[in-house]
Amino acid sequence: MxxxxxxxxxxxxxxxxxxxxxxxxxxxxxxxxxxxxxRMVGYAMQAAGRVDPPVPAHRVVNRQGLLTAKFHFGGNLMQTLLENEGVKVADDQVQDFKTVFWDPSIELAL
DNA sequence: CATTTGACTTGAA
DNA sequence: GTTCAAGCCAAAT
Incomplete structure (x- = not known):
């Protein structure tokens, strides 16, 4: 599809x-x-907050695991959501990033 | 129709 | 190891 x-x-x-x-x-x-x-992916995410159903953009971070989107979420909301799901976040960075990293080209490749 | 921008990535100094 | 710069594609103006 x-x-x-x-x-x-x-x-x-x-x-x-x-x-x-x-x-x-x-x-x-x-x-x-x-x-x-x-860059377009992130750009699309910006519009993601306007689509339905809402997209978990808070689960999308940059290559460094840095919560670049938090600036658009409007504060610590993004970090709160991630920690609420079990993702450890510190200093605006995802801890154990490689561990919680989810690659669609691998996970969805099956 | 052409220009600018953007929640990024990678490479080089 | 850190900092600067360029590159990429698509949408918005």
Whole structure:
């Protein structure tokens, strides 16, 4: 079911992120085949807050596991949500990032 | 229709 | 190891 819209594709993948896991923009972009459009993934996320059902954008972080999106969430909301799901966050960074990392190109490749 | 921007990534100094 | 710069694609203006 390939969505004709780049945004919708990003939303779907973002919704597929399991609880307590996080992924990176580049991972989603690579999964969509547009590795170079890593920025677009985040850009789509911005609009994600306007779509329905809502997308767990708080589970999407940058390559460094840094909560880059928290600035858009409006404070510590993002970190709170992540910790609420079992993701340890400290200094705006995901702890054990590689452990909680969820790569769609691998998890969904099956 | 052309230009600018953007929740990023990777490479080089 | 850290900092700077360039590159990438798509949507918004």
């Amino acid at each position: 390939a969505e004709p819209n780049f945004y919708d594709s990003v939303y779907e993948v973002a919704r597929l992120i399991p609880k307590g896991r996080v992924t990176s923009y580049g991972a989603i972009a690579a999964y969509l085949g547009t590795k170079g459009s890593s």
